[in-house]
Amino acid sequence: MDPRPRPLPALRTVRANGVTLAYRETGPATAPPLLLLPARGESSADWAPVMGPLAAHRRVLALDPRGHGASEYPGTYSFPLLRDDVRAFLAALALPRVDLVAHSLGGIIACLLAQEHPGLIRRLVLEDVPAPLPLATPRPVPERPTGPLGLDWRMVLATEHPRNHPDPAWWERMERADVPALVLAGGPTSVVDQSTVSALAERLPRARLVTVPAGHHIHAEDPDAFLAHVLPFLTADAPGDGPANAPAHEPAGEAADEAGSN
Template identity: 45%
Template structure:
């Protein structure tokens, strides 16, 4: 365990992934996936406290972030493979995935590819991977020492500009009950995209916490926590 309280695993592909762990030894594991530029520390707060009594809870540092490896390759398929490798390394057959923004994209692509390994799926302010009306410009790195590998942003932008059509078409392959949480007013993401995604996912619904913006779990932590807990405990 590092000085920051993280543990590490190494996937079969050789990528070292850092994570934090809390909670019960039994119950369905919950894996938390952060947004672009953050790491697993972003999840500390009431959500973990609420889940840890009934679930083992893991907050992963995605590749290129935090204390995980920064290998320079950041295709979405790499992140999906890392998540599979992480679950395999910990012996987790099925998990609840909770993802925010970029992390939610990784979560739902994993759920498309490995539907049998996802118990439930929570997508906070997720992005619909369809061709944009106007291509996004490749961002320039900010000055100073980066907190994460800026190449993740560059490669993510390229993939958003030219998404694989299968990423949208295969939403129908997700079998897990899915909750899409939108921040409503103040979010930079088109909220109608969440409804469009929910229409394609067989067992999905949208919950809007209006006024929360893009950072729902930070701006409205108690409302977000209640929404997730209620979703995980319903029959």
């Protein structure tokens, strides 16, 4: 891959689920759509190392979830709400079906979406995503860093308890996420317990687990390896795949309350 940094696409905004969400878009407008969800605390800019190659043959949309980056900071946060935002975002942009790549806790949002609305997702890539299981050693509540933040700290506090004690239904319903999935594990240097990544891959009905020993941020630390696994997976055909931009058995619905961009 060309090591030279590429300029990021300009930010756009759309109203969805009662909030203003920011996102970046690149690639051919008529190409199959690919949605990127960042880790908690990151933004669409985090996908810069791989956004260009992914957009060679895809319409790539990288989202700032609510409370992240340039999106609205409404003060109300939960994983189900973040999931509903994604569904509303897809509806606002008239995207009935997408491929979805999600990193870390962004992957929990993706899994919840796949459980409730599997028809919205053609193929799913989960990058070093921990299974939503109670932590053996709960994480302490983090202290707010000094200086400016590219996120709403209230979002961090609101989502910390579900990280330690997730809703048991999230795990029980994981088998509903019946979509082809590629689970990438970061290996022994990752900050995520790799046994939980493996457990998630085993729980998903149609998942394949691949370890890329690059740590937690595979797409940033080893973008070539990341792309070497993700691109073939996205372009491979599986029974029932169909076009990424065509409706499956479930339409996107009228989840957005208002759509527009600037």
